[in-house]
Amino acid sequence: MTPAIEIQSVSKNFGTLKALDDVSFRVEAGEFFALLGPNGAGKTTLISAMAGLSRQTSGHIRILGHDTISAAYLARKTLGVVPQELVFDPFLSVRESLRFQSGYFGLKHNDDWLDELLEKLGLSDKADTNMRALSGGMKRRVMVAQALVHRPPVIVLDEPTAGVDVELRQSLWAFVRELNQAGHTIVLTTHYLEEAEALCNRIAMLKKGKLIALEDKTKLLAHSNERDVSFKLSAALPDALLPLKVRDEGQRVVLRLPEIARIEQVLATLREARIEVREMTVIETDLESVFVHMMQGGKA
Numbered sequence: 487m488t489p490a491i492e493i494q495s496v497s498k499n500f501g502t503l504k505a506l507d508d509v510s511f512r513v514e515a516g517e518f519f520a521l522l523g524p525n526g527a528g529k530t531t532l533i534s535a536m537a538g539l540s541r542q543t544s545g546h547i548r549i550l551g552h553d554t555i556s557a558a559y560l561a562r563k564t565l566g567v568v569p570q571e572l573v574f575d576p577f578l579s580v581r582e583s584l585r586f587q588s589g590y591f592g593l594k595h596n597d598d599w600l601d602e603l604l605e606k607l608g609l610s611d612k613a614d615t616n617m618r619a620l621s622g623g624m625k626r627r628v629m630v631a632q633a634l635v636h637r638p639p640v641i642v643l644d645e646p647t648a649g650v651d652v653e654l655r656q657s658l659w660a661f662v663r664e665l666n667q668a669g670h671t672i673v674l675t676t677h678y679l680e681e682a683e684a685l686c687n688r689i690a691m692l693k694k695g696k697l698i699a700l701e702d703k704t705k706l707l708a709h710s711n712e713r714d715v716s717f718k719l720s721a722a723l724p725d726a727l728l729p730l731k732v733r734d735e736g737q738r739v740v741l742r743l744p745e746i747a748r749i750e751q752v753l754a755t756l757r758e759a760r761i762e763v764r765e766m767t768v769i770e771t772d773l774e775s776v777f778v779h780m781m782q783g784g785k786a
């Protein structure tokens with residue numbers, strides 16, 4: 487099957503800065519894929535190149551097989567991008583904005599779909615409101631609707647929930663999930679790692695323009711054998727265990743074990759030192775800790 491997105495050896499230089507450095511990966515059709523990375527990792531640069539808004543210095547990008555340079559229009563028609571910034575004409579109403587956007591794709595009689603989009607995004611009663619009169623959250627919804635006017639099979643959302651309230655985040659995700667279930671491929675960049683963890687099947691991580699991890703979410707989590715264990719002890723931690731200590735939490739001390747099996751050794755050391763364990767809790771690994779660990783240079 488043709489991949490939804492194929493990124494092949496893509497580099498992008500801004501002067502001497504390598505914003506993307508030989509990045510390659512594929513997103514299969516129907517996936518819900520997360521693209522993570524700290525500020526400046528190159529996520530937006532990659533999305534701009536996918537959307538044909540900027541050109542990569544080298545390499546190829548194909549959207550459902552259409553090259554973003556040699557078949558730019560087809561690639562663009564296949565892709566819907568929800569941008570990070572709110573971009574709109576303040577003098578147009580919501581419906582006019584969507585019609586205008588439809589015009590870019592040569593779509594004239596699109597109103598039934600636009601009505602459906604407005605309804606799904608809770609914008610029906612704002613259809614005739616000028617963009618400038620909308621709240622930030624409402625504008626954000628219009629950005630999503632705009633990205634979907636041409637029913638693109640592949641949808642990229644660049645931090646769509648940055649700065650929006652919990653209710654909107656949840657309704658937005660319910661909608662995006664629905665789109666994914668209807669067969670759309672979704673690529674999401676987010677700083678909210680719990681969102682990536684909850685929504686996506688596969689996760690790619692960029693750091694300083696390089697792809698440093700690409701994994702099924704479950705594998706990524708399993709990769710990290712490390713476990714943090716929180717102890718409440720009858721006395722201070724013995725010196726022998728100090729190298730494992732990551733932090734104090736009130737009366738508790740948190741140790742990081744390279745793998746959970748090391749717990750035997752830790753308990754033996756405590757017994758030898760005649761220190762009693764009053765409470766012990768294993769802290770579940772979440773994507774955030776795996777991510778932070780990898781960003782600090784840890785291996786997948």
Ligand SMILES: Nc1ncnc2c1ncn2[C@@H]1O[C@H](COP(=O)(O)OP(=O)(O)OP(=O)(O)O)[C@@H](O)[C@H]1O
Pocket residue numbers: 500503505523524525526527528529530531532
């Ligand atoms: N037009 C440009 N000219 C020069 N440098 C740029 C330009 N656009 C991006 N960069 C640089 O390229 C690098 C990657 O930026 P990019 O915006 O892609 O990162 P990002 O992962 O999207 O970050 P964020 O999470 O902050 O949006 C950064 O160092 C940025 O300063």
